[in-house]
Amino acid sequence: MIPDNNKALDLLNCYVKEQSNLDHNLIVGYGMLGIAKYLEKDETEQNYWFVAGVLHDIDIEEYGDCIEKHCIIGEEILKKEGLSKNLIDDIKSHNDVLNIERNSEIRYALWAVDALSGIIRAYVLMRPDKDVKKAELKSIKKKIKDKSFAQNVSREQIKSCEENLKMTLDDFVDSVLKEVKENISFN
Ligand SMILES: [Fe+2]
Numbered sequence: 001m002i003p004d005n006n007k008a009l010d011l012l013n014c015y016v017k018e019q020s021n022l023d024h025n026l027i028v029g030y031g032m033l034g035i036a037k038y039l040e041k042d043e044t045e046q047n048y049w050f051v052a053g054v055l056h057d058i059d060i061e062e063y064g065d066c067i068e069k070h071c072i073i074g075e076e077i078l079k080k081e082g083l084s085k086n087l088i089d090d091i092k093s094h095n096d097v098l099n100i101e102r103n104s105e106i107r108y109a110l111w112a113v114d115a116l117s118g119i120i121r122a123y124v125l126m127r128p129d130k131d132v133k134k135a136e137l138k139s140i141k142k143k144i145k146d147k148s149f150a151q152n153v154s155r156e157q158i159k160s161c162e163e164n165l166k167m168t169l170d171d172f173v174d175s176v177l178k179e180v181k182e183n184i185s186f187n
């Protein structure tokens with residue numbers, strides 16, 4: 001089963017409680033929707049991409065320090081909830097430790113949006129007004145360039161959009177940011 005958008009949001013809220021973790025999954029979900037729209041996916045595919053993003057870290061509060069368990073616990077949760085195997089496999093592919101081949105646009109997108117999410121959230125929280133609506137493409141790009149900002153975020157992973165999705169960094173960031181600004185508030 002592929003849940004619709006509302007069901008996916010319900011599942012997220014059921015398993016993830018910490019605000020920072022909710023924010024992260026939401027940014028990735030709406031970011032994935034933005035990329036799916038840019039790539040002119042149809043509505044069914046857009047739903048699939050959104051759901052993959054929103055549920056990609058469903059086990060984020062469960063696996064603790066053991067990264068090997070990340071997405072394995074998630075798989076158990078999502079299986080129990082009746083989600084389709086192909087969706088679970090696409091989600092699992094974002095954990096590098098599991099060595100699952102990234103061989104499709106959705107897997108490439110999930111990997112790159114996951115990293116970009118870290119920059120966007122850190123940037124918004126740094127602003128005194130915490131207003132995501134004021135986040136501009138050029139500010140986010142500046143932070144991507146600034147290696148001292150959100151140091152743990154892999155810039156290489158973000159920039160993989162160019163080779164893997166044939167999107168410029170501008171188009172990639174812009175597509176993610178547009179949906180995030182329309183749908184999420186951090187304050
Ligand atoms: Fe993850």
Ligand SMILES: [Fe+2]
Pocket residue numbers: 024028056057114
């Ligand atoms: Fe993530």
